[in-house]
Amino acid sequence: MKPEAVIFDIGNVLIEWNPERFYDAQIGPDRRRAMFAAVDLHAMNDRVDSGEHFRDTIYAVAEATPDWADEIRLWHDRWIDMAAPEISHSVRLMRALQARGVLVFSLTNFGIQSYDHAATHYPFLRAFDRDYISGHMGVIKPDPAIFAALEADCGVAPEALIFTDDRADNIAAAAKRGWHTHHFTGPQGWADRLVTEGLLDPSEAV
Structure with missing residues (x-):
């Protein structure tokens, strides 16, 4: 048919859509690998994709992860640079x-x-x-x-x-x-x- x-x-x-590429450019591959090992950012994104609020979800994960808070907030604040x-x-x-x-x-x-x-x-x-x-x-x-x-x-x-x-x-x-x-x-x-x-x-x- x-x-x-x-x-x-x-x-x-x-x-x-390549968040890893974005973070490699922002913080370098070594720090990016360390951050992704410490925080399940793709699971965070799945929560947004399931209907949770975009900013609130990402900022809550950032607040709960102070060692990487600034970098995690980029997932929201610089999101359009990842999706490009x-x-x-x-x-x-x-x-x-x-x-x-x-x-x-x-x-x-x-x-x-x-x-x-x-x-x-x-x-x-x-x-x-x-x-x-x-x-x-x-x-x-x-x-x-x-x-x-x-x-x-x-x-x-x-x-x-x-x-x-x-x-x-x-x-x-x-x-x-x-x-x-x-x-x-x-x-x-x-x-x-x-x-x-x-x-x-x-x-x-x-």
Whole structure:
């Protein structure tokens, strides 16, 4: 079945997301490794992506970890510098699909306030036909519940969805539900897949 709707993850598909790279530039690789060993910052971010308040959650972790408080607060205060730059080829693919009249959804682990902040820098985040943002949904990928919630809301059969994500566990969870999937490792591979699926012509996928 030819897909009827295309679903994009955002982090490392439409926008680069690499906190380690950011901290390496700010405090050096050795101190960054020490901080990430001392504080589970990705678990902190998962709490934000699950719906907890962006600033309050990060600042509370900073207050509880005085040895790294200033550095932890950067996760909030300099967040847009971590979520950068946009992956321009992927954004062009999104726009090309919509120009063809193909439905394009997001399915992303993202906080409520952090998404709003990101959208002020990346206007394309407001251009999806439907947004499925974990912070609003109260559940994060790869929990099967987030995929089921999208199916229940969007009105498109699972076998008519195609989803790209950079994480293999998220791809596996979607594939179990019968979705077409593409493990994103770069925009050219995703462009080629969209052409193969008949959703774009090669001239539109550049």
